[in-house]
Amino acid sequence: MKFSLAAVALAATTPIANALNILISNDDGFTSSNIRATYQALKTAGHNVYLIASTTNMSGHGGQFDFSTDPKLTADTEFGDFKAGSPVIGHEESDNHIWYFNGTPAACVGVGLDYVIPRFFSNATIDLVVAGPNEGANAGNALYQLSGTIGAANFAIDRGYPAIAFSAQYDNHSYYKDGWLPNKDNKQYYSNIYADKVVELVATLEQSAGENPQLLPLGVGLNVNFPYVGDVAESTYNMTCTNPEYVFTRMSPAGIAWSCFFNETTGAFDWLDLTPNDLQGANMPYNGDLTLPGETVISGPQTCKSSISVFTVDYDAPLLVNNKVHSLLTPVLKG
Ligand SMILES: *[C@@H]1O[C@H](CO)[C@@H](O)[C@H](O)[C@H]1NC(C)=O
Ligand SMILES: *[C@@H]1O[C@H](CO)[C@@H](O)[C@H](O)[C@H]1NC(C)=O
Ligand SMILES: *[C@@H]1O[C@H](CO)[C@@H](O)[C@H](O)[C@H]1NC(C)=O
Ligand SMILES: *[C@@H]1O[C@H](CO)[C@@H](O)[C@H](O)[C@H]1NC(C)=O
Ligand SMILES: *[C@@H]1O[C@H](CO)[C@@H](O)[C@H](O)[C@H]1NC(C)=O
Numbered sequence: 001m002k003f004s005l006a007a008v009a010l011a012a013t014t015p016i017a018n019a020l021n022i023l024i025s026n027d028d029g030f031t032s033s034n035i036r037a038t039y040q041a042l043k044t045a046g047h048n049v050y051l052i053a054s055t056t057n058m059s060g061h062g063g064q065f066d067f068s069t070d071p072k073l074t075a076d077t078e079f080g081d082f083k084a085g086s087p088v089i090g091h092e093e094s095d096n097h098i099w100y101f102n103g104t105p106a107a108c109v110g111v112g113l114d115y116v117i118p119r120f121f122s123n124a125t126i127d128l129v130v131a132g133p134n135e136g137a138n139a140g141n142a143l144y145q146l147s148g149t150i151g152a153a154n155f156a157i158d159r160g161y162p163a164i165a166f167s168a169q170y171d172n173h174s175y176y177k178d179g180w181l182p183n184k185d186n187k188q189y190y191s192n193i194y195a196d197k198v199v200e201l202v203a204t205l206e207q208s209a210g211e212n213p214q215l216l217p218l219g220v221g222l223n224v225n226f227p228y229v230g231d232v233a234e235s236t237y238n239m240t241c242t243n244p245e246y247v248f249t250r251m252s253p254a255g256i257a258w259s260c261f262f263n264e265t266t267g268a269f270d271w272l273d274l275t276p277n278d279l280q281g282a283n284m285p286y287n288g289d290l291t292l293p294g295e296t297v298i299s300g301p302q303t304c305k306s307s308i309s310v311f312t313v314d315y316d317a318p319l320l321v322n323n324k325v326h327s328l329l330t331p332v333l334k335g
Helices: 005-013 033-044 105-120 141-146 148-158 190-209 319-332
Strands: 021-025 048-054 089-092 095-101 128-135 163-168 220-226 245-249 257-263 268-274 305-312
Touching (some): 033 048, 033 128, 089 105, 095 105, 105 128, 128 148, 128 190, 141 257, 163 190
Parallel strands (some): 021 048, 163 220
Antiparallel strands (some): 220 305
């Protein structure tokens, strides 16, 4: 990230971005409408964007770091763009910035940072890692742990890159050639609205950073959730919502989590949704600003608001909690 002072002054009054090197991934696959729309919007805003994502839906893989050790794809990519037998990693013929890899989201970010960028892009310095926008919300503690999109962001944050996980209520698993591509000039199309919000947030961070090359403090990430937007034709959606404003939130209280129960009729297990009352541990406030609204509330289905929560990858308990538990363990501790 390089600035001239004149460019910074210009950026403060206009949304024209200085070029950042942005690596983008997701957990829905490299052909998802949301990631393609966002790739294009960030590019149009002037950034150098490198897309690398999984060959298929890898939803729910969390931070799992797993990839195929086969040199070839053992199956076609999800919507058939690349056939079994193609190299395990590759890029679109028409765009060498759009890559697939047969690995989990965290592994895709890893292979992007450690192989694609050094080998094919002169070891460019990545200024920001963007994950998503995910097809479906990732709000609250349980989804923080489960989401491959947040897992991809966490991998990058661990490595010292600023990263933002974006997720959206609308969860259609839309192939970009069916979804985004026919709608690429439609400003009401949900993927385009989400993509523009990503561009807006990136521009804001860039302007706030000024000449500081670090967009966010080390070890820190953002979890962003978008509501239903635009002209998706379903009555539950807020069709008038085309520019959901950002609200600063906290990650807890938890929204949802699950249990499983044994169905006596079928002799099999089934899912059971838990309520916030069942999640007293997840709702225990220790960190952050307790006066902020929870992200699960802000980005919920009937709102026209986007939540932004800040998290760190330092999972140690705060000092008071740490000391309290330390005293419980004293008899067994040597050092
Ligand atoms: C994506 O994968 C997850 C986890 O395996 C699964 O629950 C979900 O139904 C899949 N989505 C689609 C659209 O295939
Ligand atoms: C790429 O850059 C990083 C950090 O600047 C450096 O540690 C690494 O050795 C470089 N790799 C190559 C292949 O030049
Ligand atoms: C939802 O996804 C399917 C599969 O790609 C696609 O045919 C459909 O157009 C999508 N819906 C929208 C609103 O994008
Ligand atoms: C729908 O979005 C509009 C903004 O576009 C907002 O004013 C309105 O409150 C939203 N409706 C609901 C039910 O949240
Ligand atoms: C158990 O499964 C049966 C058959 O699918 C279903 O009708 C019933 O609602 C299930 N029970 C519960 C408590 O979900």
